[in-house]
Each structure stands twice: as structure tokens, then as C-alpha cells.
Amino acid sequence: MQVNVTVNGTVFTREVEPRLLLIHFLRDELGLTGSHWGCDTSNCGACVVWLDDVPVKSCTVLTAMADGRRVRTVEDLDRGGQLDPVQQGFAECHGLQCGFCTPGMMMTARWLLDHNPDPSAEQVREAISGQVCRCTGYENIVRSVLWAAKHEGGGT
Amino acid sequence: MQVPAHFEYEKAASVSHALLLLARYGQDARILAGGHSLIPMMKLRLAQPEALVDINGLTDELRYLRVSGGELRIGALVTHAQLLESELVGQHFAILHDAEQVIADPIVRNWGTIGGSLCQADPSEDLSAAFAALKGSMVVQGRDGSRVVPAREFHTGPYETVVAPGELLTEIRLPIRTGAAGARHGSAYVKVARRVGDWPVGAAGAAIWLSGDTIADAGIGLAAVGARNFAAAPAEEFLRGAPASTQSLRRAGQLAAEHCQPVPDQRGPADYKRHLASELTVRALVTAMRRARTPAAGRP
Incomplete structure (x- = not known):
């Protein structure tokens, strides 16, 4: 078809x-x-x-x-070579280890921040609760998303 | 790599077109809604339909939440996320928001549909228990018209429903019963699962109507514990007219568990599931009763 x-x-x-x-x-x-x-x-x-x-x-x-x-x-997250704040957050806070879960985590994080610019750590955990990091690097992933929120002006 | 076997794909342009397509392909056709139950089953060859009729485009006809005729009416194509986000739903039935928070995960809830979950008819499916507790009904449409089936008669067995080949589940109806003057309503859902997104080891939903210090009526739904029709009718009968006390609710929990026939599996042994049936029924009833008594406080 x-x-x-x-x-x-x-x-x-x-x-x-x-x-x-x-x-x-x-x-x-x-x-x-x-x-x-x-x-x-x-x-x-x-x-x-x-x-x-x-x-x-x-x-x-x-x-x-x-x-x-x-x-x-x-592939659509960056803008003309400028990384999305979510991508910057993952770089700054060591949000990826092996990197396998990273694209999915970042797409969910981008969506979360578009709808809730100032999420709590608990809300970030809830948002990514259907995704698995086999390196178990959840702490850093949550930090990365919160970093992005802060640097987009939404976070406190 | 897990890929479904070959099938014919048809995109329905309307409900009547979907019914026409179902008639054309006969009993080997399946409806494709969110696909989050069907596609995994097709990958595993647990389902191998010859044709899929995709109804995702039928949002005008099948995706709505509205109150009509004293009922909350849920279009079959409403997603789990939409049910969870709806203030209208939360205002009438806190049990549905409780349940949706623990159904699958946030990403799956974005595309998984209410109608799809019901038609999958997994014996552990949460909304089946919630709708049983609320004594809802389902509208099933065929080419010759539609029929209304009580929620407690919708399932005919594990993975089987009354929806016949050529028919389509179009709507779920939940009665909004204010009851006699002064009657107050509350509802709740409690689930024990091994991890986020998993099916329940056991789960219970409760709806309660209070008249003063008496339980005017109660509905109890159970998932994954081998409850007949996802309900606990003997416990409901006991509660009708009983004093609104913790003692009544504990007895109802015992009765609910006694009438379950849990099957041991990788999620737990039968005794544990029976224990959950009792304990979770009590917890759901306690929360439902608290909400009935403090409606203005909203959900805790």
C-alpha cells in the first residue's frame, strides 16, 4: 500500500x-x-x-x-546545529551512558517540557515510567530533564 | 525481529464503512484501534487476522466524552490518556482516574483506546473491573442496528466478548446515579502490580452510595483474581442497607475473596491473589466511602 x-x-x-x-x-x-x-x-x-x-x-x-x-x-530536536535544551541537559548531566534509551527518553522529555515547563522530579519520573534504562541511569536522566527545564526558563 | 504475519489492511471512512468492511472479510477480520493490545498479539501470532479494519480516523464518530440521558458516554476510540485528563470523568467517577493512573504507562496510554482494551478482554484488564463496579453498559453496533449490553455480560470468557464477527463496540455508558435526596457517591480503584505498566497481580474497584450512615448501594469490581463477570455480587448484596462502618467494609472484602477463583501464575500464587481480593476490596471501599463523605474535598 x-x-x-x-x-x-x-x-x-x-x-x-x-x-x-x-x-x-x-x-x-x-x-x-x-x-x-x-x-x-x-x-x-x-x-x-x-x-x-x-x-x-x-x-x-x-x-x-x-x-x-x-x-x-x-533527528528533529536540534535547530540548525543548536542542540535542544533537552539534548544539552543530557550532555551536561551525564544523562546517557550506553545511549540506547536516550532518543526515546529525550522525545518524551521534550513533550513533557512542552506541556509542563516546570515539572517536579516526581513528574519527570512519571513521564518516563514506561521507558527502561538498562544502565539504570535514571537519576541522571531526571537531572538532565530538570536541567533543561531550568535553562529554558521554566524551571525553578 | 517480531513482525505480524501478512494481512489485508483497510482504512474505515465511517462506522458504517467499518461495518461493511467487517462483513466483507467475515470472522477473520479484526478492528484496529490504538493497536497496543492487538499488534503485540499479532507479533506473537496469538492473533493472526486476515484483515485489519483501521478505525483510527473515526474520531468524529467514536472519540467523545459527554453526559447524556443521565449517563457518562465514552466513545470507544477515547484514549486512556483522554480518560485520565478529563475533568468531566473525574468529577463523576474518581475510580476511572485512579485506574487510568496505573494502566500501562503514559506513552502507551497516548494511543491505547478504551474500546480496544475492553475488546481485548484480558481477565486482568482494569477498566473491565471499574465498569463492572459502576454497573455500566456497552453499545455494540452491527449492520442491522445496535444493542446495549450490561458491562457484567460483556465478557463471555478470557479474551472473549459478546461482540460478534461483523460487530463493533462503539460506546461505554456509565449511569450517573445521584439516587435519593441526600445520597452521596464516592468511588475508588486500587491495584497491586509488580512494576509500572504491568497487569495487576490483583485489583479492586468500588463505588458506594451513602444515605446518611447507611450504605444505600455499592458496586465492586475485581480484576485478575478470577471474579465472575469482574464483579463481587455477594459482597454488594451484603453491603446494600448495611451500616456505613469499617466492619461492614471488612466483611464485604471477605465475601468478595470467597467468591473469587484466582489462578496461580508468574504474578503470584492463588492464596496471595485471594488475599489481595479481600484487602484491595476493603481499601477501595474505604477510599470510596471517604470520598462520598467529603465530596467537596475532591480527590486526595
């Missing part, structure tokens, strides 16, 4: 099998390998992207379901 998916502002028209999962469409068809393919069971959240402006686990969405919709991936 033919799909038209707007990814990071660009419309892509592709012929795909209906069973192609969105994560594989992004990585294999479009070469956007920033989003990671992890547990394949919608548990780990390494594959989180935005679909029509809300975070979703892209291993559990058919590309067909994204037809006519907008997708935003980690």
Missing part, C-alpha cells in the same frame, strides 16, 4: 507492506536510525517518537496507521 507520512516536516511517499512497523519504516526505509529498536514489546520505550504530536512507542504502530499523519523523531 502507498503511504504519505510527514517525518520531521518532510512528506515521504513510499510503497510499504501493511505489516511494516513504524520503527522499521523510520530506520530502514528513511535511514533515520536515531530512534532505536529495542524490546519489540512496547515495554522499553527506546523507539519513542511523536505521532501527531504525542509520544508513541513506534514498535507498536503500523506505518499504515501513520499514513497522513506527522511523525517527529530525535
